[in-house]
Amino acid sequence: MKQKRWLLSCSLLMIGACVPKWEKIAPSITPAMVKKSGSSDATLQVGRATYIAHCGRCHEHQLPDSVSEADWHVVVPGMAWNASLSQTQEHAVRAYIIASQSRK
Ligand code: HEC
Known part of the structure; x- marks a missing residue:
């Protein structure tokens, strides 16, 4: 029993640690990303937070x-549906993901 409780608090801690880690x-977002994306800094911030x-x-x-840029255009709409994102969030998250790719 004691061990189970320990396991439970451990997994809760791990979930809690996820968001700060991904921060x-x-x-x-850099000025170069804003320029490359053609979206505003505010849009990319919404996209990053949504992501x-x-x-x-x-x-x-x-x-x-x-994922390649071409594939993100296919994947994001499905994942936005999965995550029940608004159209604004979907647009922003796609702009953010593509702008932050390092290739090209
Ligand atoms: C409600 C659950 C759920 C959420 C939220 C979600 N995904 Fe997914 N994702 C899945 C599942 C299930 C799969 C594997 C099956 C598939 O491809 O649909 C997947 C697969 C993927 C893949 C691999 C696709 C491929 O074809 O290789 C990528 C990339 C991805 N998700 C990105 C995202 C991004 C970006 C977001 C945020 C907008 C997101 N996911 C949110 C459930 C989710």
């Missing part, structure tokens, strides 16, 4: 570079 890992909060709920966060 650090998710690429920060951190929602895109690791069902699976590990998928890094922007793990």
Whole structure:
């Protein structure tokens, strides 16, 4: 019994640790990203916050570079539906993910 309680608090701690961790890992928005995306800094901030909060709920966060730009255009609408995002959040998260890709 004691061991079970320990396990439970441990997994709760791990869930709690996820968001602060991704605050650090998710690429920060730079002026170059804003320029490249053609979206505003505010839009990219919404996209980043949406990505951190929602895109690791069902699976590990998928890094922007793990999928090609062309594939993100296909994947994001489905994942936005999965996460019940608004159209504004969907647009912002796609702009953020693509702007923060390091290739190209
Ligand atoms: C409600 C659960 C859920 C949420 C929230 C969610 N996903 Fe997913 N995601 C899945 C499932 C299930 C799969 C695997 C099956 C599939 O591809 O549909 C998946 C697969 C993926 C893949 C791999 C797709 C491929 O074809 O290789 C990527 C990339 C991805 N998700 C990104 C995201 C992003 C970005 C977000 C935030 C907008 C997100 N997911 C939010 C459930 C979710």
